Amino acid sequence: MIPTGTCVYLPALPADPPDAVEGALRLLRRENAGLLAVPHIPATRVASTAALERQLGAWQRASGDGVREVLIVRGDLNAHHGEVGATAGAPSRGLFGRSLDLLETGVLQRAGIHAVSLCGHPEGVGHLSAAGACEALVAKLQWAEAASVEARIVTQFCFSARATIAYAEQLRAAGVTAPLSVGVVGPCKAEIRTRMAERCGVTPPAGGESDHPDGALLNEHDWPSEYVRALAQWQRDGLAGASGHGVQALHLYPFGGLGSTLRWVEERLPGLMLPAQ
Template identity: 30%
Template sequence: MALVTQDSRNIGEDSGHGLGERMRKLLRGHSIEITAKDVNSLSEAAQLVPAGTSISVTFLPGEDVDARVAAAGAAKRLGFSPVSHISARRLKSTAELETFLSRLAQHGVESAFVVAGDPAQPEGPFEDALAVIQSGLLAKHGIGRVGISGYPEGHPQISEEKLWRALKDKHAALKVLGHECEITTQFGFDAGPVLTWLERVREEGIEAKVRVGVAGPASVKTLLRFAARCGVGASAKVMAKYGVSITKLLTTAGPDRIIEEFASGLNPRIHGDVALHFYPFGGVKNTAEWVAHFAGLEAVR
């Protein structure tokens, strides 16, 4: 994470040719996450985002099915590829899942991201993401590409052993059922753990595309708040590494430094197919503008 300044340049201008190309590739294949409330913001940013970009629509408590379906439909109409999130433990019945998937199909949605969700106990018949995958309902309603979660820095409530078992089981189930699999990670502030985790992913025989989560430009105070809420490591050591101190909490920071560090250490032969997934904590348009500027994509449409 590095501070964004007025004189920030497009990537590659002061980087080695190979590094600049790797950074551009990561940025050009990026995806963006939105909530159902971000539809207007996505519309405002549409001209800055390449057509066909994957737009993830979260499954947050307090947002109803109508809002989630409407957001996915809006993303589709804007020329993007909506990825509707499904929180397994928040589903109260199989019928609720069927209805949701059926309505998404009416908008041409072909991708979903399945996660267990936050409730300690399921509110219905689905214990976890694997249960939703194995139900066969995703394929029944035209979902071909399925995203699952990855945790390079671990999970505060789940052991590392269980995380790896869950990842391998979900990947295997999707392969058996004929789905295309993608893995999207939680956002972080340090590239090192991500690269180490990616290496193990490939050693475990998982060849799926991995979308590495990074936070879009936002105030440092906002980034720290989301990090604490999501259980992301944001130690004083890591924050200092990226030039952020307690006296700069209201300063806007963007992910240019961590992306450069990540691209520097990325080796496709070891780490496989990788792209970036942006969490726009500072706003969808701000994130889209940042990506367009740093990737040299100011006129994408």
């Protein structure tokens, strides 16, 4: 049900065993080598450059030298709630205080990585406001351009169409032209959406409050179709009046199960599809 060439992002959760991503890479290589695995690297949890080099080498062996892109996150436990091992106010024990510090080492290029996904945060993250998070993102995009590394923006999920749209407009107004993949939670119960919002530091669903760009109410019982429809309407209107607007892809979070998310993609998404730019 997943088309060949689709990126499959492999998160690095604090409670996972050290070889969890390696296992996932071996599974993907064996079961569907046409999918593009994109492992997460939490920068502040990297103990040393040598440790990162060993990890990247293990990933390449597990994937048959197939990892060409990674997603770089800061990995601050205090930016999220409910993480195993999180301690309020605890400093990072890793070598890198920022994801940009890791990028600037050149270790990714030496390991055969040609592209990076960079996190976008429509509502800010941790101690950073949305504007502060945007400034940090722009700095990483400038690094990618100077280093001749392909970069795309992949956003944290957000339950507010207005906040997502405002963030995309802010990026484009700042001259950011990198491809933008918007994080969308797949079909799931309202209590799951609320719980994951609390865990990840995201504003919970509005519960019927008007959040559509034209003021219409989003239908709580048709999540995520109504949310995507609101984005699509904005994109159609924006593309009609200005170049540089737009979203290139959806980044799906299958909190309600992979099967139900893929069925939604197959059955509902074609009629809602955001126009390609």
